[in-house]
Amino acid sequence: MRTFFNTQMEVLNSELIKMGSLCEEMIELSIKALQEHQDFYKEILKLETQLDRQERNIQDLCMQILLQQQPVAGDLRKVYSALKIISDMERIGDMALDIAKIIKESPLEYQERLENMASATVEMVHLSIDCFIKQDLSIAHSVTQKDDVVDKLFYQIKQDVIAGLSKNSQESEVFINYLMIAKYFEKIADHSTNIAEWVEYSITGNYVGEEE
């Protein structure tokens, strides 16, 4: 029999998937802005308003479920993880907006290293949402592993920027913005890792991660 509780949990699931898609859309648009030297700030800001509203909706839904259903064990973990996951998604959205803001204020060259970092990061975001949808531990683990790749790429970009600045200090604002964008990608990767760790917790009951 399909209970009201089951229906609420299904709604929670589909609302989380919607929020995940919004998140992916925002980050993909911020990368498109980088690639095409275009100003998508307004579009991303609009999506961010939707993302915030969606976070609020899911919070309210979680509160309703907790209040009306008093879920236990796995179901309680799922609601609990949902509350954590939406914080990370909301932060990913904020950072996509931060990236778009930098590009709006000063366009910069999209170089290979940053391109690699962006695509590794967007893949992490995608996989972290995918592991949630499929409740798949192996996908969750692949997200965690990818985080090391992104961290290394950030370190390399930092070295590039330091070297670049020594040669061409007149372009310092461009270099600084470049580094800031790389830092945002690194943080987005951290939040994707958090999401994957919360999915793991919701499935197994073991919280493996440290958040960042």
Add this chain to the structure above:
Amino acid sequence: MRTFFNTQMEVLNSELIKMGSLCEEMIELSIKALQEHQDFYKEILKLETQLDRQERNIQDLCMQILLQQQPVAGDLRKVYSALKIISDMERIGDMALDIAKIIKESPLEYQERLENMASATVEMVHLSIDCFIKQDLSIAHSVTQKDDVVDKLFYQIKQDVIAGLSKNSQESEVFINYLMIAKYFEKIADHSTNIAEWVEYSITGNYVGEEE
């Protein structure tokens, strides 16, 4: 009559206060490292392990309360806010560690602007924990207002760094690290704002903020 539920809520309160103190200790130590050009990385790392453990303990306690007590209205909001607040506290701790790591790897001059930013930030952390302890809305609002000050200081530091790099590009690593530290302070200020907003939510039921 003092119920088991009241006792659990009091324990939650005191454990949150403990976590807040750990947080403050970490950020103060990271500033001391900056001021005295000393390497406190190991000390802060030790505190971070405690902070993570404390986060885990509070998570478990919240789960217990939700499971055993099915709190409603204000009490449910308090448990819910606690779960959000500990994420922000944990992130503040991470960033104190990030700052200490940069200082360990390359010491830098502690200049006035950064000093102002550090003290404004540490005050925000302090006030955000204080508004939680006292459940005081006016303190919560003062945290939110201070965030603008910190944002402005970050912007000024970024301009300083850009100007500094144009004149002295051989010191680029020092400038970059300086900017990174300022960025961490800005993020710590954001997390303090989040804490204050969650306190407001737990008191009033209105969620005012956007997280970052």
